[in-house]
Amino acid sequence: MSVQPANRRAFSLLEMLIAIGAVTLIALGLSRVFTATGETVRVGRRVSSLNEYASMLERQFRSDVASMTREGFLVIKHRVAVDSAGFPLLVQLTPDQPVGNARNRRVDELTFFATGRFNTQREAVHPSRIATGTAARIYFGHGVRYPQSLTATPSAFDVPQLDDGQVTGQLPPPLGTGVNQYAAEWHLLRHVTVLNNQLATALDPFPPTVAGLTLQEMPDNDLQVALQPAMSSIFANQARLNPATHPGDGRLARDGETNVYPAASSGLVDIATTDLLEIRQTIIDAQPYSAAIFNPDADAALDGPHRFAFQFDGNPADLNGVTSNMKRWMIGGALPGQVWNNTNPLASNADSRMRYEPRPPDLLGVISGNGDPWPENEPWRRVDQMMLSASNFVPYCTEFIVEWSFGKVYTDNDIRRGQLIWHGLLRRGDIVGNGQANIVVAAPYQQIDPNVERYFQRIERRDGSVALRQVDPRLVHFPPEPSGLNPGQALYSCFGYLDPTYPANLAHPNPAAIPWAWPKLLRITISLVDPTEPLIEQTFQFIIEVPDAQGERY
Numbered sequence: 247m248s249v250q251p252a253n254r255r256a257f258s259l260l261e262m263l264i265a266i267g268a269v270t271l272i273a274l275g276l277s278r279v280f281t282a283t284g285e286t287v288r289v290g291r292r293v294s295s296l297n298e299y300a301s302m303l304e305r306q307f308r309s310d311v312a313s314m315t316r317e318g319f320l321v322i323k324h325r326v327a328v329d330s331a332g333f334p335l336l337v338q339l340t341p342d343q344p345v346g347n348a349r350n351r352r353v354d355e356l357t358f359f360a361t362g363r364f365n366t367q368r369e370a371v372h373p374s375r376i377a378t379g380t381a382a383r384i385y386f387g388h389g390v391r392y393p394q395s396l397t398a399t400p401s402a403f404d405v406p407q408l409d410d411g412q413v414t415g416q417l418p419p420p421l422g423t424g425v426n427q428y429a430a431e432w433h434l435l436r437h438v439t440v441l442n443n444q445l446a447t448a449l450d451p452f453p454p455t456v457a458g459l460t461l462q463e464m465p466d467n468d469l470q471v472a473l474q475p476a477m478s479s480i481f482a483n484q485a486r487l488n489p490a491t492h493p494g495d496g497r498l499a500r501d502g503e504t505n506v507y508p509a510a511s512s513g514l515v516d517i518a519t520t521d522l523l524e525i526r527q528t529i530i531d532a533q534p535y536s537a538a539i540f541n542p543d544a545d546a547a548l549d550g551p552h553r554f555a556f557q558f559d560g561n562p563a564d565l566n567g568v569t570s571n572m573k574r575w576m577i578g579g580a581l582p583g584q585v586w587n588n589t590n591p592l593a594s595n596a597d598s599r600m601r602y603e604p605r606p607p608d609l610l611g612v613i614s615g616n617g618d619p620w621p622e623n624e625p626w627r628r629v630d631q632m633m634l635s636a637s638n639f640v641p642y643c644t645e646f647i648v649e650w651s652f653g654k655v656y657t658d659n660d661i662r663r664g665q666l667i668w669h670g671l672l673r674r675g676d677i678v679g680n681g682q683a684n685i686v687v688a689a690p691y692q693q694i695d696p697n698v699e700r701y702f703q704r705i706e707r708r709d710g711s712v713a714l715r716q717v718d719p720r721l722v723h724f725p726p727e728p729s730g731l732n733p734g735q736a737l738y739s740c741f742g743y744l745d746p747t748y749p750a751n752l753a754h755p756n757p758a759a760i761p762w763a764w765p766k767l768l769r770i771t772i773s774l775v776d777p778t779e780p781l782i783e784q785t786f787q788f789i790i791e792v793p794d795a796q797g798e799r800y
Contacts, residue, residue, distance in 0.1 A: 296786075300774070303786075304786075304788045310360060310436075311791075312793060313360035314360055315360060317361070318360075318526075319358070319529060319576050319579075319740070320357070320740075321355075321358075322649075322670070323737075324352075325597065326352055326353065327351050328420060329420060329423055332597075336349055337350070338428055339430045339644060352646065352647045353388045354387070354647050355580075355581055356386045356768075357384070357387075359381060364378065366378075366472070366517050367438075367637075368516065368517075370473075371473040371625060375473050375474075377472040377517045378440065379441045379442045380441075381441045383580075384437075385436070385582055387599065387646070388432050388433065388643070389433055389599055392601055404607055404608040406512060406513065408503065408506050408508040408515060409486075409506050409512065430780035430781075432644060433639070433640065434640035435637045439516050441525075442519055443521035459499055460496075463497060466519075468489045469498065469508060475503075476518060477518045477519070479579075480510075480579045482578055482583075483578055485518075510600060511601065512601060513633060513634050513637065529572055529576060533557065533568065557746065558748070558749055562720035562721055562747050565725065569720065569746045570724065570726060572742055574724070577740070582600045603634040604635060604641070605635055606635060640774065644773045645785070646771075647673070647772075649771075651667060651668050652701040652766055667698070668688040668769055669739065670690070672689045672690070673688040693729055700716055701763070703763045707756055708754060708756070709755035713756070715760070721747050721762070721763070722739055722741070724738040724740055741763070741764045744761065745762045748760045761795065769789050769790075771786070772786050
């Protein structure tokens with residue numbers, strides 16, 4: 247018996263539309279899920295990458311600070327980015343950021359001295375000649391790029407000069423202006439200057455021949471170490487003038503450098519023919535402000551028979567006194583920016599900085615060697631090109647803040663109770679989570695609440711007892727009384743050798759001299775952006791312990 251198959255009813259138009267709509271909704275939902283998942287993964291990768299990078303930076307900071315020596319000095323420059331007239335700038339991250347979101351940005355600088363084994367970053371001209379040293383100046387701070395429009399022949403942009411083109415009298419645009427306008431393009435530098443004392447440094451015998459050099463051009467001198475250019479001093483004003491008699495072309499490996507004095511601001515030089523002892527003596531011998539400031543001979547002549555001993559300063563607030571002059575010398579030796587003829591570190595153009603470039607500006611021009619602008623010194627010029635990016639430490643660094651602490655904490659009756667007291671340029675933050683940055687998180691030493699902030703230094707007396715002495719805030723800062731700082735003006739924190747505010751005529755068992763009080767901790771705050779998403783900024787903070795004196799003399 248045959249069975250008649252049942253008729254199957256097709257979907258109606260309405261059912262088809264409902265089914266299609268349901269599938270579409272499911273597809274859209276899945277798409278949003280996958281998009282959200284992909285965005286989460288992308289953001290996670292970006293955050294992870296920045297965190298890994300920040301960890302690497304922290305390790306380098308800690309390693310450098312761990313090698314810090316008090317046979318040198320420590321200087322911190324606290325400042326916001328300013329224009330050429332010294333007024334604070336509102337800086338955009340990129341040209342795509344709304345102008346209304348631009349803000350002031352801190353561009354601090356940090357310099358100290360370290361001991362260890364240090365080599366120049368310049369490629370050796372001859373394998374038997376490599377500049378080394380057991381001490382170095384370590385500098386952290388934002389660099390500045392040069393515009394191509396600098397008028398020099400040949401172009402100062404393509405052909406960097408050892409003396410930073412000082413003869414042209416041109417300053418590069420400050421951070422936040424010109425080619426340095428956008429914070430997302432800034433680079434934080436880590437520059438290590440090898441201190442090479444020629445009398446104490448053993449060198450291999452002279453190589454029998456070096457192409458293109460005579461025997462007279464090969465020995466070291468004040469402006470040359472291991473056939474490489476060197477500064478005669480870390481103090482910028484001295485490096486521009488000494489030696490008084492220039493070695494001349496016949497005693498320098500590089501040709502055509504007569505009357506050229508290498509400068510750290512050029513970004514090309516990382517060797518100085520000096521040592522920690524000479525640097526220390528320069529600071530300690532600083533005398534009251536003379537007509538020829540930054541001139542050691544004038545300082546010595548002014549002080550007569552006491553020229554080889556530092557002087558007690560009963561008024562450290564005096565801008566022309568011993569304490570202020572010591573700090574001027576420290577600032578002039580700490581910061582590798584150009585000094586020019588300006589001897590006042592409070593002036594606006596004292597914010598000039600070391601040159602850098604993200605990449606060599608004209609490396610192919612050096613390699614081709616086909617005439618101008620490379621008629622001579624091509625081996626050195628090639629290394630010059632590489633040196634302009636050799637100190638690039640943190641690219642896309644939008645802010646750098648350095649603060650310090652004696653290790654004191656706020657008392658129980660303060661909203662910040664138990665937290666460390668930090669010093670530097672006045673800064674407020676949101677520490678209670680109410681979205682308002684209205685609580686002081688850092689300020690100049692003893693400026694906000696002297697009774698809470700004051701720090702007592704332990705003084706070891708000759709009979710074995712210990713005395714406590716309050717650290718004078720006028721010893722630490724420059725200007726010595728920072729309460730009157732103008733907007734945009736820099737504040738310096740200086741830590742040297744002997745405390746000039748300590749009277750030397752105190753009776754036994756008090757010591758004849760005491761060390762300059764140093765901080766116990768440094769706080770580094772650094773902001774970065776991802777170059778693929780430069781409008782997203784992330785901030786990291788490290789607290790680093792400053793090593794003790796460990797038996798070093800004072």
